[in-house]
Amino acid sequence: MAILRILLLGLVLIGVASCGGNSKFKSYNGPEVTRLVVLKGERKLRLYHGRKVLEEYDIGLGFQPRGHKIYEGDGRTPEGHYYINRRNPNSKYHLSLGISYPDVNDVQVARATGRRPGGDIFIHGRGKFYERGRGSDWTAGCIAVTDREIEQIYAMVRDGTPITIYP
Template sequence: MYLLHHDEVLRDYDIGLGFAPRGHKRFSGDGRTPEGTYIIDRRNPNSKYHLSIGVSYPNKYDDAFASTQGKSPGGDIFIHGRPPEYRDGRRDWTAGCIAVTDDEIEQIYAMVRDGTPITIRP
């Protein structure tokens, strides 16, 4: 993951994704991480994953697609740290979130403000 200021890379991070890391998140429980452009829309200083910042998934297009399939798009997508059971460095263990180390989420949490755009690409 790259943390940018305009076109300048300020920091880069190795990340963990959803347990089904290929393809755009479509439905609740599919284990995928959303792909596309969203915004950082909330923060949780009391997260069970150390700290977390929220991603605005689902958007109106995600909602509409899931609705046509008679399913829920899911939600509660965050960038967050790791709980004790995943501090061994295992990758792609989340239910659709983006995981970094606890030290890294502290940096990100301090640098990124609500309203910041985030683009998630395959």
């Protein structure tokens, strides 16, 4: 009887150990994400494989959500065609994927106003620094999802994936 209990306990411990813990780094073996689309007006981020929507997320935007980002500090989320150009596994917003803003046109527009275009536009989670009650549009120009959602997006999306951000 004691041997049976020891074996049972061992199986339980093996089962618990195989659960994998709470790693923020997930794996993904589904269809390739071929593009991302942000619909600012609808507060949606869609991940596509070809014409098929693989996932859709509710998002938060910059604290000034209307209009294209013109200069650093304006609180707007850019609009246009970009691509995912980097990832930050140590983001203060849990995980983040960089967006290739600014492009050449963005730099010219900002300089015409006598300002810098800014940068560091990401799709990111909330992380430790998110404060409840800030509303849905709380970033400095980034695209925000929950921490659980950015874990999934981070696993699914590769560097170089195009992203189009619509008004």
